[in-house]
Amino acid sequence: QPVLTQSSSASASLGSSVKLTCTLNSRHSTYIIAWHQQQPGKAPRYLMKLEGSGSYNRGSGVPDRFSGSSSGADRYLTISNLQSEDEADYYCETWDINTRLFGGGTKLTVL
Amino acid sequence: DVLLVESGGGLVQPGGSLRLSCVASGFTFRSYEMSWVRQAPGKGLEWVSYISSSGSTIYYADSVKGRFTISRDNAKNSLYLQMNSLRAEDTALYYCARVADAGHIDHWGQGTLVTVSS
Numbered sequence: 013q014p015v016l017t018q019s020s021s022a023s024a025s026l027g028s029s030v031k032l033t034c035t036l037n038s039r040h041s042t043y044i045i046a047w048h049q050q051q052p053g054k055a056p057r058y059l060m061k062l063e064g065s066g067s068y069n070r071g072s073g074v075p076d077r078f079s080g081s082s083s084g085a086d087r088y089l090t091i092s093n094l095q096s097e098d099e100a101d102y103y104c105e106t107w108d109i110n111t112r113l114f115g116g117g118t119k120l121t122v123l
Numbered sequence: 124d125v126l127l128v129e130s131g132g133g134l135v136q137p138g139g140s141l142r143l144s145c146v147a148s149g150f151t152f153r154s155y156e157m158s159w160v161r162q163a164p165g166k167g168l169e170w171v172s173y174i175s176s177s178g179s180t181i182y183y184a185d186s187v188k189g190r191f192t193i194s195r196d197n198a199k200n201s202l203y204l205q206m207n208s209l210r211a212e213d214t215a216l217y218y219c220a221r222v223a224d225a226g227h228i229d230h231w232g233q234g235t236l237v238t239v240s241s
C-alpha cells in the first residue's frame with residue numbers, strides 16, 4: 013500500500029511563502045493526493061486535489077494563496093502571503109482500492 | 124452547502140459498544156461514497172472505514188476489522204458506525220467524511236468524541 017511522508021513541522025513569517033512537502037513511496041510515486049488543513053481545535057478542511065502532473069483543483073472557497081505542484085514522488089503545497097489563520101496542521105491523503113492513508117501531518121507556525 | 128453532522132459519541136467502558144451516526148445534507152447522499160476517519164488526542168488522522176454509495180462495497184482498517192461495522196441508510200441520508208469490543212486505543216474524535224468522485228475526501232463533519240475508559 014502507499015506510504016506518505018511529511019516533515020513534522022515548518023515555520024515561516026507573516027506575509028511570506030512556505031512550501032510543504034508530502035512524499036509518496038517510490039512504488040506509488042504517480043498517485044494522486046489531497047491536501048487538508050486542520051486549524052487548532054477544528055475539524056479538517058479539504059484544500060485541494062493534486063496530481064502527479066502538478067495539476068491541482070482547489071476546494072470551494074479555498075483562497076488562491078494556496079497552490080499545488082509535483083515533482084516525481086513529491087507533492088507540494090505552497091501557501092503565499094501567509095496569514096495568521098494559516099497556522100495549522102496540514103495533512104496529505106491518498107487512497108488505493110481498499111485503503112486510505114494520511115501523512116503524519118506538518119505543523120505550520122506563522123512567525 | 125454540504126453539511127455532515129455526527130452524533131453518538133460518549134464515554135464507554137473497555138469491551139463496550141457505541142453506535143455513531145452521521146446525517147448528511149446539502150447534496151445527493153445516495154450518490155456518494157463515504158468514510159469514517161478518526162483522530163486520537165494529539166495525534167494525526169487515521170482512516171477507519173469506507174462504504175460505497177450503494178453500500179455494497181465496504182472496507183476497514185486492520186485496527187478495527189472484526190469489531191466495527193459501517194452501514195448507511197440512503198433513505199435517511201445517514202451513515203453509521205457500529206463499534207463493538209471497544210479498547211482504550213479507540214479513544215478519538217470520529218469524523219464522517221464524504222468521498223469525491225475522484226477518490227479523495229472533499230468534506231468533513233465536525234466530529235464526535237469517543238472515550239473508552241473504565
